[in-house]
Amino acid sequence: MTPAFSIIFFTTASGAGYGLLFVLSLLVFDRALPAAFVLTALAVALTLVSIGLVSSTFHLGHPERAWRALTQWRSSWLSREGVAALACYGPALALGAAVAVGAPRETVIALALATGVLAAATVYCTSMIYASLKTIAAWHDRRVPALYLLLGAMSGLLLARFLLAAFALPAHGLPWVTVAIVLSAAQVKRAYWRAQAEHRSASSLGTATGLDRLGRPRVLQPAHTERNFLLKEFGFEVGRRHASRLRRLAIAFAFGVPLALAALSALPAFALPAATAAVVSAAFGLVLERWLFFAEARHTVMLYYGGAAPAPSRSVPTTGG
Numbered sequence: 001m002t003p004a005f006s007i008i009f010f011t012t013a014s015g016a017g018y019g020l021l022f023v024l025s026l027l028v029f030d031r032a033l034p035a036a037f038v039l040t041a042l043a044v045a046l047t048l049v050s051i052g053l054v055s056s057t058f059h060l061g062h063p064e065r066a067w068r069a070l071t072q073w074r075s076s077w078l079s080r081e082g083v084a085a086l087a088c089y090g091p092a093l094a095l096g097a098a099v100a101v102g103a104p105r106e107t108v109i110a111l112a113l114a115t116g117v118l119a120a121a122t123v124y125c126t127s128m129i130y131a132s133l134k135t136i137a138a139w140h141d142r143r144v145p146a147l148y149l150l151l152g153a154m155s156g157l158l159l160a161r162f163l164l165a166a167f168a169l170p171a172h173g174l175p176w177v178t179v180a181i182v183l184s185a186a187q188v189k190r191a192y193w194r195a196q197a198e199h200r201s202a203s204s205l206g207t208a209t210g211l212d213r214l215g216r217p218r219v220l221q222p223a224h225t226e227r228n229f230l231l232k233e234f235g236f237e238v239g240r241r242h243a244s245r246l247r248r249l250a251i252a253f254a255f256g257v258p259l260a261l262a263a264l265s266a267l268p269a270f271a272l273p274a275a276t277a278a279v280v281s282a283a284f285g286l287v288l289e290r291w292l293f294f295a296e297a298r299h300t301v302m303l304y305y306g307g308a309a310p311a312p313s314r315s316v317p318t319t320g321g
Helices: 005-030 035-059 063-072 077-101 105-131 143-166 174-198 205-209 229-234 240-264 268-295 300-305
Strands: none
Touching: 005 035, 005 077, 005 105, 005 143, 005 268, 035 077, 035 143, 063 077, 077 105, 105 143, 143 174, 143 240, 143 268, 174 240, 240 268
């Protein structure tokens, strides 16, 4: 698939925003927090979510028609994502208002938990947009929803740790929860890459055209004199050596460095610089991870153009822990 920066930015930025909303809901439930901290965390999370949602429309031919996607929620995960995303604004803004006016703690907790549930639901819907596509083997994998949820939670935890350090608030066990989530996300990502490397498609040019009963067909010449929409959107190919190098960088910056810095942030003297560096490293690493998620995916339609079955790189980077 051709990686679109607008979609890469959308999935990483909004995932981090929803992850922060989810983590914030748990923090609010766990203990009383200063109003300034809660309002700042809400502002950061909703800014990331809003910028991400707006950027997702840039990939559309007619962004002004994006609202029509909301009407297909019965059958479309894209529509369900839009509905859940808009629904999440309600309790999140109400939570901010409740905190600002000093509402009873029970009200604040109820709004925080509603926000967290809708944030997690939105990320799940986003993941299912890809996981539900049987025509793209690399996405039609049960690990994809788990990855989106884990990476969102990881981003949210790193951002929450940074904000706690910036406000000089105690982190309690948050750094170690972050370490556990980073390790879990890294292991699921490695398992995903390993599964894709071992995948063997049952489809071929013969099965795609229905000519396999006559032998092994091959393409003599392209069906078009110039690139069409299908080739532009689905014909992107990334070299194995290039993909392997990017995988190693993604593992290092998205998981390895944040893992070490999250543990270091447990020390008060290093809390803020370590948490800041962890957020920056993870942001860069997750952009690489998401670029690969799109670039390495092969659509079945490419078989009609003589493309081979999906054959991702066999290199599976390792990570600490």
